[in-house]
Amino acid sequence: MKFFLDTANAEKIRAAVELGMCDGVTTNPTIIMKEGKEHKTAIQEIAKIMKGPLSVEGVGQTAEEMVKEGEEFAKWAPNVVVKVPMTAEGLKAVRMLEKKGIRTNVTLVFSASQALLAAKAGASYASPFVGRLDDISEDGMALIRDIVQIYKNYGYKTEIIVASVRHPIHVVEAAKAGAHIATLPADVFEKLFKHPLTDKGIAQFLEDHKKSRK
Numbered sequence: 001m002k003f004f005l006d007t008a009n010a011e012k013i014r015a016a017v018e019l020g021m022c023d024g025v026t027t028n029p030t031i032i033m034k035e036g037k038e039h040k041t042a043i044q045e046i047a048k049i050m051k052g053p054l055s056v057e058g059v060g061q062t063a064e065e066m067v068k069e070g071e072e073f074a075k076w077a078p079n080v081v082v083k084v085p086m087t088a089e090g091l092k093a094v095r096m097l098e099k100k101g102i103r104t105n106v107t108l109v110f111s112a113s114q115a116l117l118a119a120k121a122g123a124s125y126a127s128p129f130v131g132r133l134d135d136i137s138e139d140g141m142a143l144i145r146d147i148v149q150i151y152k153n154y155g156y157k158t159e160i161i162v163a164s165v166r167h168p169i170h171v172v173e174a175a176k177a178g179a180h181i182a183t184l185p186a187d188v189f190e191k192l193f194k195h196p197l198t199d200k201g202i203a204q205f206l207e208d209h210k211k212s213r214k
């Protein structure tokens with residue numbers, strides 16, 4: 001399973017890269033806004049640290065606007081993947097961008113039918129949002145299981161990025177479902193390492209080591 005980081009924070013990305021755990025990065029306008037940096041500057045800084053797929057999202061609403069933005073983003077760094085919203089115009093843009101050799105990530109996917117359309121359009125990635133579904137009392141993980149099955153049934157090459165991840169159980173469930181990728185906020189990534197019994201065990205062993213005969 002691949003881990004992407006769902007952040008534009010260069011320090012957090014660098015730390016995960018150094019651990020060998022960062023296979024890619026996803027951003028959106030909210031994530032960029034949080035860093036307080038100009039969009040292109042923030043993306044190019046990340047591209048220097050991390051060579052995996054780097055999703056960049058624009059604000060275009062028509063296919064033409066999305067393609068124009070996507071072509072511009074693709075000049076920013078060689079590993080840029082263009083995020084397009086799950087709309088009819090977005091899927092038109094997917095076809096056009098993929099034809100030009102620019103990879104796309106269909107974002108804001110909330111149903112299996114949308115995920116099927118994203119794959120049919122030829123997107124490199126589709127991003128179903130589990131946390132936002134859970135927030136409205138829908139089962140985000142059930143959607144992931146459905147998409148995994150549908151993509152397997154037809155051999156679609158589109159990779160599933162489990163997005164809107166809120167806690168480690170989302171990551172574990174995504175892995176059990178066989179999703180290709182989970183994109184993790186930095187705090188969720190850090191929580192994956194933690195277990196109170198690990199900390200307790202280390203403390204106990206250190207203590208006992210001090211007490212051993214020298």
Ligand code: E4P
Nearest residue numbers: 006026028127132163164165
């Ligand atoms: C990533 O591609 C998505 O934009 C992101 O995971 C959304 O997360 P949120 O629902 O916590 O904003």
